[in-house]
Amino acid sequence: MTTAAAAGSPVDGILATASIVLSLLVAVWALVAAVRHRAPDRLQFVGLAVLEVALLALTVVALVALGGGERPGEPGAFFGYLVTLVCLPPLAWVLARMEPTRWGSAIVCAVCLVTPVVVVRLQQTWEVVGG
């Protein structure tokens, strides 16, 4: 166990895991709604809102770590992913509101499948490039 590993990454903790799990849950729920010809329901919007709160909290944690002198392995990509990440749930929200049909649910599903990928990429860009 090296000290570097013990220090850990600010974007690789319970918050990130919770975001990924929540995002996938919303995606599954939205998929069920889309398959059943249902427009996005309240639960999907609540899910998106909670997801956004979790992602904003993740951002705060990352910024605090940066303030404390820690640096991501690839700063440019890291900030790119971070900004993209917090924009995803609002994007899904707006488009789903514009489309009150099954396709609105499909949009929520698609965005919530992309979000975990971006979280994982965010974690990878924090790690120092070595492999």
Next chain:
Amino acid sequence: MAEQRATNRGPGRLLIAVYILFAIAATSRAGLQIATKFDEAPVAYLLSALAALIYIVAAVGLARAGHTGRRVALACCSVELVGVVGVGILSLADRELFPDETVWSGFGSGYGYIPLVLPVLGLFWLWRTRHDPA
């Protein structure tokens, strides 16, 4: 199903959402590559930028609907399909040509082959909605 059939309704809106996601992904990637390491693989990075531009214009075309929007979307989807297939073949045939990954390398394998599927879906959607009032 009496769904409305303009290009920016129903399934079209999902298509636009995916185009927006790819526009963001390709734009950030190209922007970063061009800003930080343009000299390493100029062709690949300019291609990324071109792909990004096409995704943006395609999304706008589909969202605007109407005759002009449809024509713009048709052009973008066609260029995209040619691009992803062409670059896919070239990147397999000659790896030297694209030393760094682009959105279209290996038929979009780095993005779950969605770049390959997306223009086909776009063209199919334009065809499905061809008789609809703008």
